[in-house]
Amino acid sequence: MDIVVCVKQIPDPADPGELDPETKTLKRDMKLIMDESDSYGVEMALQLRDAAGEGEVTLVSMAPNEEVNGLRSALAMGADKAILVSDEALAGTDALGTARVLAAAIGRAQADLILAATESSDGYTGTVPEQVAELLGLPSVTFAKEIQADGGEVLVKRQTEAGYDEVRCPLPAVVSVTAGVVEPRYPSFKGIMAAKSKPMDQVGIADLGVSPDQVGWAGGGQEITDVSPAPEREAGEIITDEGDAHERIVALLEELRIV
Amino acid sequence: MGTIWVYAEASGGQVASISLELLARARELADTVEAVVGGEGEPVAAELGAHGATTVHATGDLGNGLAGPAVASAIAAAIEGGTAPDAVLFGTTYDGRDVAGRLSVKLGVPVITNIVELDQTDGSLVGTEPVFGGTVNVSTRFNGTGVGLFLVRPKSFTAEESGGGPAAVSALPVPDLGATGAARVVDRFAEESTGPKLDEAGVVVSGGRGLGEAEKYSMIEDLAKLLGGAAGASRAIVDAGWVPYSHQVGQTGKVVKPDVYVACGISGATQHMVGMKGSKNIIAINKDAEAPIFGIADLGVVGDVHKVVPKLIEALQARS
Secondary structure, eight states, X not given: OOEEEXXXXXXXTTSOOOBOTTTOSBOOOSOEEEOHHHHHHHHHHHHHHHHHTSOOEEEEEEEXXXXXXXXXXXXXXXXXXXXXXXXXXXXXXXXXXXXXXXXXXXXXXXXXXXXXXXXXXXXXXXXXXXXXXXXXXXXXXXXXXXXXXXXXXXXXXXXXXXXXXXXXXXXSEEEEEOTTSSOOOOOOXXXXXXXTTSOEEEXXXXXXXXXXXXXXXXXXXXXEEEEEEOOXXXXXXXXXXXXXXXXXXXXXXHHTTOO | OOEEEEEEOXXXXXXXXXXXXXXXXXXXXXXXXXXXXXXXXXXXXXXXXXXXXXXXXXXXXXXXXXXXXXXXXXXXXXXXXXXXXXXXEEESSHHHHHHHHHHHHHHTOOEEEEXXXXXXXXXXXXXXXXXXTXXXXXXXEEOSSSOEEEEEOTTSSOOOOOOOOOOEEEEOOOOOOGGGGOOEEEEEEEOOOOSSOTTTOSEEEEEOGGGOSGGGHHHHHHHHHHTTOEEEEOHHHHHTTSSOGGGBBSSSSBOOOOSEEEEESOOOOHHHHTTTTTOSEEEEEEXXXXXXXXXXXXXXXXXXXXXXXXXXXXXXXXXX
């Protein structure tokens, strides 16, 4: 089974950075790491590939600056190769533009299954997997908590408000994976060494037939009009527990008529 | 503004609160508000009408197909056919995001996402999205041509009846979906849940990494139950597999605005705060006095959750 996993490289969430006052978008000029949200899709892809006993896991990512650090992490986990779309024209690209680029890159990979996280940890739009599916003319199942391959189909447990639906979907298809549903493996030392020599195909948007006016700042159709600090919530009383803090909490709950 | 469509979701003949919230705000912004339903229109026409929708564009029963491709194709076909609204509003829900994403490609317009405020400036809609854990607001205007698409977070607006009569039901045919409509729901499972829903509960008790291990989450559930509330979780422990995603409070996950929010062993990552800082009262228990959660807590207890929470449970049990 050949699987593509969409991987986003983001600034370390422990150091979330700031907005560029000029462009009003997130600064991404630091070293980037693999979005943790994507590690679940990578793990699922590796499990499906290994269960099938054949096929390859290909990572697809885009960046304005040739960043490969996050992709190396996923290759070290066991993915077979990566396609990085790197182009200066991609700076400022929104979700729809991102989906156009990813869809074009995925189109070169000939995958049976395309996996992505439900949303990235820095942008949170949560629309890219469906947009990629629509651009490729494929069916999709979002918010998967489990994926089972079954011949030319996948059987997916999809989260719902009430619980989950079991969805049967013919391949090729796009499936978005909810964080936390599998335990992503840690790369072994051998994996880390091997990752360095795995194929990393770097392409520009021209190679994919994507026109510059469909991506970047111009491709958006949206304009940031204002960036302002939100009204701050005041901190209240802070106490240190001396063994009786629960009494203070009960008193507050009484005051609020909760108990 | 002329016309706004609201993608209305319903289950068991009852319209979701997020859809009613969207209708309330749409009424303040547009002359005409209409609803789009992926399913039969008749069962929900009265409730949608009472909340201000004059027409329900209904696809009819979708059978075991998914809403995303079907509703998006139906809306796109209607727009191509000449019935174009100025904007379509969606809730940030499982299906809302699917429909908005697909429709965005069909119409070639962006989706403006994670909106918590929606206003009109110079005839175009401007959505405001909180970033960095809600410390900064970013406002974005749709300046493309065509229909503006907005994904709005639950609890951003207050649902309110308009006193309108039942909405007229109009057919919104679903075109042939080809391969995109090939996914089929073969079974539906409802998870056992007792007590109020996380996003509707008056009290929410959440646990985080400070619990130390998965087994300790049971005390969060016990405390929530004693307070007649719902149990929530930080992303960290959901990602770690301790509790299911349905419990997650935050940017990724549910937005909650209960009367009382009790954060146990949660440091207050930006991603968590944005999902709960609208709570009326916040109680935080954390052993790290520097934890960001204390910056927004009405009552902050610097202490060990493993000591404070069991004593709190005991004290509450002694009362009942």
